[in-house]
Amino acid sequence: MDAQGLQVDNLTVAYRVSGELAAPALRDATFQLNPGEILGLVGESGSGKSTLGRSIIGLLPSNAEVRDGEIRLGNSVIMSPRGDRTRQFRGSHVGYVFQNALSSLNPTMRIGTQLNQVIRRHRPNLSRRERRHLAQDLLERNALRDVDRVLRVFPHQLSGGMRQRVAIALAVVARPDVLIADECTTALDVSAQAKVVDHLAGLVREEGMAMLFITHDLLLAGDLCDRICVMKDGAIMELGRAEQVIFDPVHAYTQSLLASVPRIEV
Ligand SMILES: Nc1ncnc2c1ncn2[C@@H]1O[C@H](COP(=O)(O)OP(=O)(O)OP(=O)(O)O)[C@@H](O)[C@H]1O
Numbered sequence: 289m290d291a292q293g294l295q296v297d298n299l300t301v302a303y304r305v306s307g308e309l310a311a312p313a314l315r316d317a318t319f320q321l322n323p324g325e326i327l328g329l330v331g332e333s334g335s336g337k338s339t340l341g342r343s344i345i346g347l348l349p350s351n352a353e354v355r356d357g358e359i360r361l362g363n364s365v366i367m368s369p370r371g372d373r374t375r376q377f378r379g380s381h382v383g384y385v386f387q388n389a390l391s392s393l394n395p396t397m398r399i400g401t402q403l404n405q406v407i408r409r410h411r412p413n414l415s416r417r418e419r420r421h422l423a424q425d426l427l428e429r430n431a432l433r434d435v436d437r438v439l440r441v442f443p444h445q446l447s448g449g450m451r452q453r454v455a456i457a458l459a460v461v462a463r464p465d466v467l468i469a470d471e472c473t474t475a476l477d478v479s480a481q482a483k484v485v486d487h488l489a490g491l492v493r494e495e496g497m498a499m500l501f502i503t504h505d506l507l508l509a510g511d512l513c514d515r516i517c518v519m520k521d522g523a524i525m526e527l528g529r530a531e532q533v534i535f536d537p538v539h540a541y542t543q544s545l546l547a548s549v550p551r552i553e554v
Pocket residue numbers: 303304305313331332333334335336337338339340349351
């Protein structure tokens with residue numbers, strides 16, 4: 289089956305606080321994400337990046353309400369005020385990696401068992417030996433060394449950065465159409481970050497996966513992404529080719545974000 293793109297139209301999400309609907313945390317967001325494309329989502333803390341990412345995978349907090357708009361994967365509406373069908377697509381078609389890998393790892397299960405389970409589910413035709421090779425390969429590609437040991441241990445026996453790389457390996461087993469990566473490399477040191485980012489970019493280019501890369505790091509987004517979407521107070525301020533947003537930003541807010549990055553002159 290051909291890879292499917294994602295279309296977000298006029299999406300508006302608000303949170304209920306003490307029973308009252310607060311001002312929308314996401315307002316009228318519209319963009320598309322094409323197969324084989326990396327779209328960076330940048331903006332200050334609280335600008336609505338995670339609300340948008342979590343809407344796409346249907347993992348919004350229970351006090352969130354989708355008030356307007358819709359999200360489509362290919363021809364299927366997966367999220368709208370009328371209903372949430374994301375569960376049907378989560379994992380297999382839409383993968384995700386959050387900043388906190390502990391939320392996607394089972395603390396009571398060895399890493400090897402978790403990877404094996406996910407590989408069995410999504411790649412049922414592989415033999416036991418092929419599954420083991422794939423698990424090793426995925427960990428190595430995510431910059432993990434000593435993979436045999438990693439496969440034997442429990443999540444708490446790994447560092448935070450290692451757990452993050454395992455979570456990324458788990459998320460890409462299914463070769464999803466879309467991967468939502470929410471600050472997924474923030475906790476890594478620079479060299480691990482570069483390897484993981486290279487691996488993710490390779491998946492996008494080779495497998496036609498689409499990736500929404502959520503980050504505070506405007507320069508990283510500039511290096512990695514095809515297009516960049518800049519958010520402020522729940523709204524998309526600017527959306528354009530990465531080079532244009534970084535070197536020739538249209539919106540004053542993007543200019544101020546860039547001005548606060550020491551190495552860039554605008
Ligand atoms: N569960 C919640 N209940 C009420 N308000 C929330 C909740 N989660 C987020 N918000 C509010 O929604 C707005 C957007 O938050 P969101 O987490 O989407 O931003 P963000 O850009 O991802 O921030 P960060 O970079 O810090 O993760 C913020 O004003 C935040 O306080």
